[in-house]
Amino acid sequence: MPPRKLTPEAIASAAVDLADREGIEGLTMRSLARHLGVEAMSLYHHFVGKDALLDAMVDRVYGEIVLPAADGNWRAELRRRSASVREALRRHPWAVPLMESRRTPGPATLAYHDANIACLRAAGFSADQVAHAYAIVDAYVYGFTLSETALPFDTGEEAAVMVQEEPLQALLTAYPNMGWFVENVVLVPGYSFAREFAPGLELLLDGIESRRRGVPASGPSRGA
Amino acid sequence: MPPRKLTPEAIASAAVDLADREGIEGLTMRSLARHLGVEAMSLYHHFVGKDALLDAMVDRVYGEIVLPAADGNWRAELRRRSASVREALRRHPWAVPLMESRRTPGPATLAYHDANIACLRAAGFSADQVAHAYAIVDAYVYGFTLSETALPFDTGEEAAVMVQEEPLQALLTAYPNMGWFVENVVLVPGYSFAREFAPGLELLLDGIESRRRGVPASGPSRGA
DNA sequence: ACCTTAGCATTACGCCGTAAGGCAAGCAAT
DNA sequence: ATTGCTTGCCTTACGGCGTAATGCTAAGGT
Numbered sequence: 001m002p003p004r005k006l007t008p009e010a011i012a013s014a015a016v017d018l019a020d021r022e023g024i025e026g027l028t029m030r031s032l033a034r035h036l037g038v039e040a041m042s043l044y045h046h047f048v049g050k051d052a053l054l055d056a057m058v059d060r061v062y063g064e065i066v067l068p069a070a071d072g073n074w075r076a077e078l079r080r081r082s083a084s085v086r087e088a089l090r091r092h093p094w095a096v097p098l099m100e101s102r103r104t105p106g107p108a109t110l111a112y113h114d115a116n117i118a119c120l121r122a123a124g125f126s127a128d129q130v131a132h133a134y135a136i137v138d139a140y141v142y143g144f145t146l147s148e149t150a151l152p153f154d155t156g157e158e159a160a161v162m163v164q165e166e167p168l169q170a171l172l173t174a175y176p177n178m179g180w181f182v183e184n185v186v187l188v189p190g191y192s193f194a195r196e197f198a199p200g201l202e203l204l205l206d207g208i209e210s211r212r213r214g215v216p217a218s219g220p221s222r223g224a
Numbered sequence: 225m226p227p228r229k230l231t232p233e234a235i236a237s238a239a240v241d242l243a244d245r246e247g248i249e250g251l252t253m254r255s256l257a258r259h260l261g262v263e264a265m266s267l268y269h270h271f272v273g274k275d276a277l278l279d280a281m282v283d284r285v286y287g288e289i290v291l292p293a294a295d296g297n298w299r300a301e302l303r304r305r306s307a308s309v310r311e312a313l314r315r316h317p318w319a320v321p322l323m324e325s326r327r328t329p330g331p332a333t334l335a336y337h338d339a340n341i342a343c344l345r346a347a348g349f350s351a352d353q354v355a356h357a358y359a360i361v362d363a364y365v366y367g368f369t370l371s372e373t374a375l376p377f378d379t380g381e382e383a384a385v386m387v388q389e390e391p392l393q394a395l396l397t398a399y400p401n402m403g404w405f406v407e408n409v410v411l412v413p414g415y416s417f418a419r420e421f422a423p424g425l426e427l428l429l430d431g432i433e434s435r436r437r438g439v440p441a442s443g444p445s446r447g448a
Numbered sequence: 449a450c451c452t453t454a455g456c457a458t459t460a461c462g463c464c465g466t467a468a469g470g471c472a473a474g475c476a477a478t
Numbered sequence: 479a480t481t482g483c484t485t486g487c488c489t490t491a492c493g494g495c496g497t498a499a500t501g502c503t504a505a506g507g508t
Contacts (some may be wrong), residue, residue: 029465041466042487050465069304097321100374106504110399117401129409135368135417136424143253144359150324166379175334184351200360203435209426230455253496265497266456274496 006038008046012056016092019057024094029154054098059106061095064088067115071224072076074123078133081116082141086148100142125212133208140204144197156191164189229263232270236280240316243281278322283330285319288312291339298445302357306365306425310372317373318405320410324366349436357358357432364428368421380415387411 014036018167019027029050033040047053066084068077089096105113153159162168163182172179185191235255238260243251253274268364271277281439292301313320344354377383386392387406396403409415 008329016332026464031464035370037489038486039491044466045486080371091281097370103376110395110402112399114399117405121401121404127405127412130405131409132420132423135371135420136263136364136427139367139371139424140363141367142370143363143365146321146324146370147359147363152327171334175338177338178334180345181341181351181354185355188351196356196359200363203360203431204427207431252494254494263457264456268497269455397463 006036006046007113008040008056011036011043011046012053012060015053016057016060020092024098029093052104055102055104055106057210058095058102059100061088061092061099062106063089063108065112066111068119069125070115070118070122072119073132074119074125075209076167078137078205079201082137085141086145086197089142089145096142096146096149097108113205129208129212134206136204137201142199144200148197151193153186154192154194156187157193159186174205230260230266230270232280235260235267235270236277236284239277240284244316248322249290251318251402265344276328279326279328279330281327282319282322283332285312285316285323286330286336287332288315291336292343294339294346296343298343298349299433301343302361302429304447305424306361309365310369310421313366313369313373319369320366320373353432353436356435358431359427361425364424366384368424372417372421377410378418380411380413380414383410383415 011032015027016030018032019034022031027044029040033043036043043053047056054076064084065088066081068081089099102109116134117130120133125133148154153162159182163172163186167213236254239251242256242259244257253264253267257267259417260267267277271280288308289312289410290305292298292305313323326333340358341354344357349357372378377386383406387396387410
C-alpha cells in the first residue's frame with residue numbers, strides 16, 4: 001500500500017487554501033481533488049460528503065481565532081478575540097456566511113464558545129449578562145465583517161475610481177443623500193471602512209459595562 | 225401572441241415565494257420555471273442570468289423594509305427600521321447572506337440607504353457621525369439576524385428537546401461552560417434568543433447618542 | 449402581403465455532487 | 479505460503495445545474 005497521501009486534515013487544509021484563492025464557488029470536489037493529485041471520489045473516503053468537508057473547513061477557521069483567557073480583563077480579552085475573529089474572517093471571506101450556518105460544530109468551534117463564556121463568567125457576569133454581552137458582541141463582529149467583506153472598495157482611493165464611472169455618477173445625483181455621504185465620508189482622504197470597527201466595538205463594550213453597573217436600559221419610550 | 229404570462233416582477237415575486245418555501249438551494253431556474261408553467265430558458269428573456277434574478281429578489285426584500293422618515297426622531301426611526309429589517313429577513317432567511325453581497329443595487333436598495341442617511345442627516349449628524357452610526361447599527365442588525373436565522377432553535381422549549389439527545393449531552397459535559405450557559409440561560413423558562421435584539425439595539429442607540437453629546441470614546445487603554 | 453419582433457420552447461454542453469462498484473497493496477490468521 | 483479482509487484510491491455513471499445557440503409561433507407595423 002502506498003503511504004497514505006490523504007488525511008482529513010490535509011484535505012481540509014487544501015480546501016481552505018483553495019477557497020481562499022479561488023473563492024468558495026471555485027471549490028468543488030473535483031477541483032480540490034485535482035489540486036491534491038487524486039480523483040474526486042477519493043475524498044469521500046475521508047469525508048462523507050461535501051457538507052462534512054465544509055464543517056471541517058469552518059472548524060479550522062475557528063481554530064485560527066485567539067481564545068480569550070479566563071483570568072484576563074474581560075474587556076481586553078473580548079477586544080482581542082473580536083479583532084482575531086475579524087482577521088480570520090478577512091483571511092477567509094468565504095467563511096462568513098458559513099460559520100453561522102453550520103449545524104455540526106467541531107472541536108475548535110466548541111472550544112471557542114466555551115472559552116468566551118468562561119471569560120465573561122470568570123469576570124463575574126451572570127448567565128443573563130453573558131447571554132446579552134455575547135449576543136451583542138458576536139452580532140456586531142459578524143455583521144461588521146459581513147459588510148466589510150462585501151464592500152466593493154475598502155479605502156477612499158478605490159472608491160474614487162469607482163465613482164468616476166458613468167452609471168454610479170447618475171445614481172449619486174438621483175439619490176442626493178448618498179451623494180452627500182460619498183462626497184463627505186467616502187471620498188475624504190484617509191477614509192477606510194475598516195477604521196469604524198474599533199470605535200464601534202468600544203461603544204458596545206462601554207454599553208455592556210454600564211449596564212452591568214446597574215444603569216437601566218433606556219427603553220423605546222425614551223426616544224419615541 | 226398569447227398575453228404575456230411573464231414579467232420580471234412576476235418572476236422575481238415567484239422566486240421569492242419559492243425560496244421562502246423551499247430554501248435558496250431549492251430555487252433553480254428549472255424549478256422556478258416549472259412553478260410558473262413555462263420552460264427554464266424562457267426566464268432568460270427577462271433576466272440575463274440567475275445573478276440578475278437574485279439581484280431583483282434582494283431588491284424586493286429591501287422594498288419590504290419600512291423606511292425611516294427624515295423628519296422623525298432619529299432614535300425612533302432607527303428603531304423602527306431596524307425592527308423592519310429584522311422582520312423582512314426573518315420572512316426571507318435566504319436573503320441574509322445575499323443582501324450584503326450583491327453588487328448591483330436596485331431602486332429599493334438605493335432608496336433604503338438614501339432614506340437612512342437622510343434621517344440621520346436631518347437629525348443633525350455630521351457626515352462622520354452618520355458613517356459611525358450607520359455602520360454600527362447595520363452591523364448589529366445584520367449580524368443578529370444572521371445568528372438568529374442560523375440558530376437551530378428559537379425558544380428554550382425547542383432547545384430542551386435537542387439537549388436530551390445523546391451527542392449533545394456528551395458535548396455539554398465536555399465543555400462545562402457551555403453546559404452552564406445552556407442550563408442557566410437557554411433552558412430557563414421563557415428564554416428566546418429573539419428577546420436579546422431590542423436591548424442590544426438600545427445599547428447601541430444609547431452609545432451613539434452619548435458619543436454625539438461629546439462623551440469621549442473609551443479607548444483600548446482604559447480596559448487593558 | 450410582407451417582415452420584424454417578442455415570447456417561449458428545444459436541444460445540447462460542460463459542470464456539479466455523489467452512488468455503486470472495482471482493483472491493487474498490505475496485514476492477519478491459518 | 480495461501481487465503482481472505484481491510485484500506486485507499488480509481489472508474490463509471492446518473493441526475494441535476496446554469497445557460498449558449500437556435501427554432502418556432504403569432505401579433506403588429508408597413
